[in-house]
Amino acid sequence: MPERVDDPVLRSAKREGLVVLAAWLAAMTYTVGYCYLHGYGRTAESLTFVFGFPDWVFWGIVAPWLVCVAFSFYFGATFVRDEDLGEELPEQEDELGLGGG
Amino acid sequence: MIRVAHPVLAVSASEPSVGYGALAALIVFIAASMWIGLLANKAMQSGTFMKGFFLGNRGLGAWALALTATVQSGGTFMGFPSLVYTHGWIVALWIAGYMVVPITGFGVLGKRMAQLSRRTGAITVPDLFRARFNSPALGLAASLFIMFYMAFMMVAQFKSGALVMKLAWPSSGTLALSEDAPAFELTTQKLHELDIPAEAAGKLTALVDQRFSTIDEAKATLAELLTKDELDRHWAKILVAGQPIDWLFYIGLGIFTVTVVGYTLLGGFLAAVWTDLFQSVMMLIGVLVLFVLAVSLAGGMEAATRDAVANTSSDFAFGPGYDPKHEGRAYLPLGLAFSFFWVWVYAGLSSPAGMVRVMAGKSTEVIRKSIYLLSGYNLLIYLPLVVICVCGRALIPDLPPGKTDEIIPRLALLTTAKLTGGSFIAGLILAAPFGAVMATVSSYLVVLASGLVRDVYQRFINPEAGTHELRRLSYLAMVIVGAVAVAANIRPVDYLQAIVVFSGTGASATFCVPALMLAFWRRTTVAGMLAAMIGGTGTMVTLYALGIAGLGEETLIGPVTKFHPYFLLGIDPLLWGLSVSFAAGILVSLCTRPPDESLVSRLFDAEQNIESPSS
Numbered sequence: 001m002p003e004r005v006d007d008p009v010l011r012s013a014k015r016e017g018l019v020v021l022a023a024w025l026a027a028m029t030y031t032v033g034y035c036y037l038h039g040y041g042r043t044a045e046s047l048t049f050v051f052g053f054p055d056w057v058f059w060g061i062v063a064p065w066l067v068c069v070a071f072s073f074y075f076g077a078t079f080v081r082d083e084d085l086g087e088e089l090p091e092q093e094d095e096l097g098l099g100g101g
Numbered sequence: 102m103i104r105v106a107h108p109v110l111a112v113s114a115s116e117p118s119v120g121y122g123a124l125a126a127l128i129v130f131i132a133a134s135m136w137i138g139l140l141a142n143k144a145m146q147s148g149t150f151m152k153g154f155f156l157g158n159r160g161l162g163a164w165a166l167a168l169t170a171t172v173q174s175g176g177t178f179m180g181f182p183s184l185v186y187t188h189g190w191i192v193a194l195w196i197a198g199y200m201v202v203p204i205t206g207f208g209v210l211g212k213r214m215a216q217l218s219r220r221t222g223a224i225t226v227p228d229l230f231r232a233r234f235n236s237p238a239l240g241l242a243a244s245l246f247i248m249f250y251m252a253f254m255m256v257a258q259f260k261s262g263a264l265v266m267k268l269a270w271p272s273s274g275t276l277a278l279s280e281d282a283p284a285f286e287l288t289t290q291k292l293h294e295l296d297i298p299a300e301a302a303g304k305l306t307a308l309v310d311q312r313f314s315t316i317d318e319a320k321a322t323l324a325e326l327l328t329k330d331e332l333d334r335h336w337a338k339i340l341v342a343g344q345p346i347d348w349l350f351y352i353g354l355g356i357f358t359v360t361v362v363g364y365t366l367l368g369g370f371l372a373a374v375w376t377d378l379f380q381s382v383m384m385l386i387g388v389l390v391l392f393v394l395a396v397s398l399a400g401g402m403e404a405a406t407r408d409a410v411a412n413t414s415s416d417f418a419f420g421p422g423y424d425p426k427h428e429g430r431a432y433l434p435l436g437l438a439f440s441f442f443w444v445w446v447y448a449g450l451s452s453p454a455g456m457v458r459v460m461a462g463k464s465t466e467v468i469r470k471s472i473y474l475l476s477g478y479n480l481l482i483y484l485p486l487v488v489i490c491v492c493g494r495a496l497i498p499d500l501p502p503g504k505t506d507e508i509i510p511r512l513a514l515l516t517t518a519k520l521t522g523g524s525f526i527a528g529l530i531l532a533a534p535f536g537a538v539m540a541t542v543s544s545y546l547v548v549l550a551s552g553l554v555r556d557v558y559q560r561f562i563n564p565e566a567g568t569h570e571l572r573r574l575s576y577l578a579m580v581i582v583g584a585v586a587v588a589a590n591i592r593p594v595d596y597l598q599a600i601v602v603f604s605g606t607g608a609s610a611t612f613c614v615p616a617l618m619l620a621f622w623r624r625t626t627v628a629g630m631l632a633a634m635i636g637g638t639g640t641m642v643t644l645y646a647l648g649i650a651g652l653g654e655e656t657l658i659g660p661v662t663k664f665h666p667y668f669l670l671g672i673d674p675l676l677w678g679l680s681v682s683f684a685a686g687i688l689v690s691l692c693t694r695p696p697d698e699s700l701v702s703r704l705f706d707a708e709q710n711i712e713s714p715s716s
Contacts, residue, residue: 004702013621017209027201028198039191042418065484082469
């Protein structure tokens with residue numbers, strides 16, 4: 001019996017899924033952490049603006065959002081591997097005989 | 102005694118012609134959607150009816166997948182703006198999870214779902230559940246859960262669509278923004294029908310037949326007549342009794358329903374996706390145009406924030422958010438801010454309507470391109486929307502609580518009132534929320550109809566049904582779903598966003614863990630899948646039931662709505678739902694007999710290792 005080898009799509013999907021999980025954790029930790037430390041319970045007098053946004057919104061949300069867009073481009077354009085998704089199961093082989101046509 | 106919040110509002114209120122151009126733009130929009138439905142109808146003729154009508158013959162390209170697979174809904178353009186208007190800048194943190202939604206939505210499950218659905222020949226999500234485990238019962242359970250959550254979402258979406266149509270109706274700008282039609286008037290008959298104690302009802306006789314231009318004004322008068330306790334207890338009933346029947350809302354509901362059900366009937370899944378793509382582009386244009394108009398009318402983003410703060414309090418600019426009722430409510434405390442980074446990500450990752458679109462993707466190249474296309478798109482939609490609604494608070498400071506859902510349509514009418522051709526521009530902006538709602542409803546119609554016809558009728562009632570019968574039943578199912586959604590809106594629901602959130606997070610708590618187990622864990626069993634789904638749904642429904650019933654500790658967090666969950670330990674129910682679903686799925690799978698190895702091997706092993714590929 002040959003040694004079991006995972007399907008290549010399964011292997012790459014696992015690898016990419018782990019990277020995505022790390023990106024989500026990093027974005028959540030930074031954004032929620034920064035906003036909580038700098039955007040909660042302040043007074044109107046302390047309000048300053050960066051490019052029209054309240055300071056904490058710009059550094060806590062707008063800036064990481066831009067980083068995420070850049071990372072998404074890198075991830076989608078170069079990290080994710082193209083794979084053959086395989087042949088479609090022909091409809092006549094469906095055990096319920098769905099096809100209709 | 103007209104209460105006008107902003108000078109420009111008076112201009113828009115006195116120009117009934119505003120509505121004609123807006124209506125013209127919406128009619129063009131509706132006609133375009135119908136035309137796309139016809140094109141889709143021709144395009145799907147190439148394959149079999151079921152795969153063409155419900156899955157578009159697996160031919161989606163990157164733009165179609167990116168801009169249609171995740172949620173821009175009525176919630177995006179009605180509920181979400183209402184939250185920004187009510188609570189302020191903190192809602193930017195509430196929605197911030199969308200920065201990673203494109204990468205999580207396509208990067209985790211995308212490839213595997215597309216692959217598994219091909220290998221099993223699955224057309225719907227329940228199809229995939231059934232085929233992966235060779236278990237018709239599991240497919241049926243998945244289908245029933247999907248229909249349960251989508252029913253909630255549909256009701257909310259139909260209200261959104263009707264609202265936009267109503268506001269675009271000729272002279273409805275006047276109706277909505279002036280006191281020509283009273284916002285509140287309690288007639289003698291309505292007072293008799295009011296189900297409140299006689300003592301309180303007696304005090305209301307002084308109010309009979311008085312016309313109030315705003316709800317706030319009526320409430321202030323009521324506060325003088327009733328005790329605080331009586332007012333708190335009976336306000337909701339008195340409000341319903343005092344609001345005149347809104348015929349424009351019902352006309353809007355009718356037109357919306359005929360349009361969206363019509364084009365979805367014509368072209369099925371492809372019509373839903375193509376019109377969704379067209380509407381997504383319209384939404385982007387609408388948001389960007391409104392962004393420019395609203396920011397310039399407000400005198401810049403900084404001025405808008407300062408004015409909004411002046412109209413509310415400094416809490417509008419900071420966390421945990423502005424509390425309009427001054428009752429000590431924290432809209433987004435730390436626990437909820439953390440929770441919503443889960444909510445959007447996992448709701449997007451395992452939304453049944455999203456999963457079926459990934460299954461329809463043409464190739465892995467399409468899936469990976471979708472990641473960065475959607476990423477740019479989300480950035481251009483959500484942050485500008487927050488800014489627009491902050492400007493809304495500066496420009497229209499005193500929308501009453503029940504009307505805050507209308508902030509985007511009202512801003513569209515307000516900001517274009519003085520422009521040449523402004524009416525048509527307003528129509529184009531109004532088309533953005535209208536498009537969002539139509540797109541969502543259309544895709545859910547397809548999923549619900551496929552659930553009823555494919556997963557229930559064809560699988561369990563009549564497996565021998567022919568194409569003609571399936572086609573007829575699919576059409577009938579869509580019409581029935583539309584009719585039910587209209588019936589549920591005879592008395593429109595309050596707080597769109599709360600219902601959208603329940604539906605999205607409930608489906609996520611039910612399907613996220615099972616979808617991950619199905620795709621990545623060989624040891625998953627049918628019992629484990631069922632346990633994960635029941636555990637997720639059970640937890641969500643229990644926590645919402647506790648919150649709505651007012652049981653448990655009053656936490657005073659989250660939005661002001663009766664449709665709210667019980668926030669156990671200050672955390673959103675989704676996290677509890679996912680935790681229970683995860684624990685139940687793993688434990689029950691490990692405690693039950695492992696699945697048939699040949700079944701698993703066909704979907705998990707590299708082809709050269711599979712001993713019996715025809716299993």
